[in-house]
Amino acid sequence: MLSLSSRITPENLFYIRNHFPYPNVDIRSWGLCIKGCVHREIYFRYDDLLKMPQVTLAVTLECAGDKRSLFYPKVRGEQWGLGAISHAVWMGVRLVDLLHLAGIQMNVREVTFEGMDKGVRTDMPGIFSYKRSLPLEHALNPDTIIALYMNGKPLPYRHGYPARLIVPGWYGMASVKWLHRITLIQEQFQGPFQVVDYVYNRNLLTSSSSNPVTTIRLNSTIARPLDQEVLAKGENWVSGTALSGEDPVVLVEISTDNGKTWFPTSWLELHEPYSWRRWSWKWHVNDSGTYDIKVRATDAAGNIQGDKADWNVKGYGYNAIQHIRVYVD
Numbered sequence: 001m002l003s004l005s006s007r008i009t010p011e012n013l014f015y016i017r018n019h020f021p022y023p024n025v026d027i028r029s030w031g032l033c034i035k036g037c038v039h040r041e042i043y044f045r046y047d048d049l050l051k052m053p054q055v056t057l058a059v060t061l062e063c064a065g066d067k068r069s070l071f072y073p074k075v076r077g078e079q080w081g082l083g084a085i086s087h088a089v090w091m092g093v094r095l096v097d098l099l100h101l102a103g104i105q106m107n108v109r110e111v112t113f114e115g116m117d118k119g120v121r122t123d124m125p126g127i128f129s130y131k132r133s134l135p136l137e138h139a140l141n142p143d144t145i146i147a148l149y150m151n152g153k154p155l156p157y158r159h160g161y162p163a164r165l166i167v168p169g170w171y172g173m174a175s176v177k178w179l180h181r182i183t184l185i186q187e188q189f190q191g192p193f194q195v196v197d198y199v200y201n202r203n204l205l206t207s208s209s210s211n212p213v214t215t216i217r218l219n220s221t222i223a224r225p226l227d228q229e230v231l232a233k234g235e236n237w238v239s240g241t242a243l244s245g246e247d248p249v250v251l252v253e254i255s256t257d258n259g260k261t262w263f264p265t266s267w268l269e270l271h272e273p274y275s276w277r278r279w280s281w282k283w284h285v286n287d288s289g290t291y292d293i294k295v296r297a298t299d300a301a302g303n304i305q306g307d308k309a310d311w312n313v314k315g316y317g318y319n320a321i322q323h324i325r326v327y328v329d
C-alpha cells in the first residue's frame, strides 16, 4: 500500500530492501575509504564528514522491483505491489568533493561503492558484499551525494547509517547503504549486483541483450481508492503520485471508463526534480455500477505511459498504466 498523507514518507512506513542481513556498525571504528586510481588514498571518519559542507536534496527512492507482482507472465523475486517507493529529504556531502580531495587519475572509468553488509547468493558460490558502480561522469554529478541525514535526523540504521550513497533519479539499487569503501577503477565493474541483477534481460535463456537498470521510468500510481474498493455515490477523490527519473512529469490523467475518456488531475505540490509529485482528482459519480479506473502520466518530452509493461526476466521497471476496479453502490 502507498501512504501519501504527506509528501515525505514517515520513517516507519519507508520501504526497506536488503539483500543481506544487517551489518554490525560501530561508529567508533567506522570510516569511509577512497582508494584505487586516486592520487592519494583518503580515509574519512564520521566526524570528518559531518564537518564538511553539506547539501540538502529531496529524493524519492523507488526499488527497481516496485510493482513486480503486476508483471504477466509472473517473474521471480520479491512480489512488490505498489509500495516499494518512498520519499525523504537527504542531507550529506557531495561525492564529487570527496573524489576531488582524493584526486582522480587519468583513465578512470567507473567508481564502485561497497556496503558493509555481506552474505551468500543462491545462484553462485562465495560470500559477497553489496557493491555497485557508477560511471565516473555520474559520480561527478553534483547531485550525487553521500547522505548522513534523512529528514533532519542522522540516517536511521535500517536506511544505511552512518552513510549511504544517494543517486537521485536512479532506481534505489544504486543508492548503496552502510557505505564504507569507494574505489575508482579503469574497467567496467562486473560484480553480481551490477551484471547479474539489475539488468533488463528479455530472454530467459540468454543474458546477451541485457541493458543495465539506471534511471526511474515514467510512472504514476493511484493510492486511493484501493483496487476492489466499494464507494458511495456522490463526490469521491482519486489521488496518487507520479514520478520520472528523466524528463519531468507534466500531466497525470484519470479515466473511469477503462481508458476511453481521460481527465486531467490537479497537482498537490510544485515540481521538484527527483521528487514524486502528488495529484488528485474530484470524481462525481451519480450512477451505481462497476468502474474501471486508469491513470497515466505524460512527461515534458511527450512520452506517455503505455498499456503494457516492458516484460523482463527479473521484473524491473514496471511502468504500465495502472488499472483498478471499484464498485459504486
Ligand code: MTE
Pocket (backbone or CB within 6 Å): 014, 015, 016, 017, 018, 019, 020, 061, 062, 063, 064, 114, 115, 116, 117, 130, 158, 159, 160, 171, 172, 173, 174, 175, 176, 177, 178, 179
Ligand atoms: N545497499 C546495501 N548496502 N545493501 C542492500 O541490500 N539494497 C539496495 C539499495 N542499497 C541495498 C543497498 C536496493 S535494491 C534498494 S531498492 C535500496 O537500497 C533500498 O533502500 P531503503 O532500504 O533505504 O529503502
